[in-house]
Amino acid sequence: MTTTTLLHLDSGTGLADSVSRALTARFATAWRAHHGAAGTHLHRDLVADPVPALGTGYATLGRRVERQGVVPLRDVAALADGPHEQHEWHLTRPLIDQLLTADTVLLGVPMYNLTVPATLKAWIDRITFPGAYTDPATGQSLLHRTRVVVAAARGGGYEPGTPREAFDFQIPYLRAYFTTLGVPAERLHIVAAELTRADDVPALNDLKPLAARSLTDARTTLDELATS
Ligand SMILES: Cc1cc2nc3c(=O)[nH]c(=O)nc-3n(C[C@H](O)[C@H](O)[C@H](O)COP(=O)(O)O)c2cc1C
Numbered sequence: 001m002t003t004t005t006l007l008h009l010d011s012g013t014g015l016a017d018s019v020s021r022a023l024t025a026r027f028a029t030a031w032r033a034h035h036g037a038a039g040t041h042l043h044r045d046l047v048a049d050p051v052p053a054l055g056t057g058y059a060t061l062g063r064r065v066e067r068q069g070v071v072p073l074r075d076v077a078a079l080a081d082g083p084h085e086q087h088e089w090h091l092t093r094p095l096i097d098q099l100l101t102a103d104t105v106l107l108g109v110p111m112y113n114l115t116v117p118a119t120l121k122a123w124i125d126r127i128t129f130p131g132a133y134t135d136p137a138t139g140q141s142l143l144h145r146t147r148v149v150v151a152a153a154r155g156g157g158y159e160p161g162t163p164r165e166a167f168d169f170q171i172p173y174l175r176a177y178f179t180t181l182g183v184p185a186e187r188l189h190i191v192a193a194e195l196t197r198a199d200d201v202p203a204l205n206d207l208k209p210l211a212a213r214s215l216t217d218a219r220t221t222l223d224e225l226a227t228s
Pocket of ligand 1: 109
């Protein structure tokens with residue numbers, strides 16, 4: 001039996017009507033049904049269970065490692081100098097291992113102040129340790145087979161051709177980040193539910209039909225991705 005692992009992270013506050021969480025839960029349910037006993041679903045709520053912000057020891061250890069070129073992960077602990085660096089590595093290594101184990105990474109990502117929530121940024125900052133995703137033997141990215149699925153939600157509209165397109169620092173950021181890490185563009189799927197506040201914000205009320213269509217489209221795309 002070929003096994004497969006889904007790493008599922010939610011990063012929004014967790015309001016009962018969270019759109020991003022509803023979308024990731026829908027994906028995870030369909031994914032589990034599709035893979036059955038072969039699938040392992042790992043879920044972390046980055047609000048209830050936050051990733052600690054980086055300490056100085058993370059940066060000093062990272063610099064020391066960088067100076068040596070690409071250091072295999074198993075050798076990093078031996079380079080940690082003192083309890084602060086050891087502690088930072090102790091916080092970091094399991095998250096890197098978890099990402100490297102995942103076949104599919106599922107992220108629930110609201111737009112907060114034009115970009116991703118700080119909860120997700122804390123995870124990103126911690127897992128992006130120098131050289132962690134480079135195969136020391138080949139120089140190839142260790143994430144070249146990883147599939148990343150982002151379920152994004154934003155209160156306004158930022159689609160190409162709309163007035164606020166240039167204010168979107170959420171989806172372009174995530175696209176740039178994961179491709180820089182070595183996730184192939186064709187394995188990076190970013191699905192957005194737009195205009196999620198159209199019901200609440202009077203200035204957006206006229207856009208309710210667009211919001212409903214955006215949500216339906218997001219669900220359809222995620223359903224397809226969950227079973228493909
Ligand atoms: C702190 C905060 C900041 C937000 N900033 C923006 C923003 O800059 N642009 C926007 O379109 N919506 C913004 N929103 C609205 C959210 O993107 C929208 O409600 C989205 O659906 C939240 O995701 P969720 O439904 O999964 O909780 C913000 C919401 C919060 C709570």
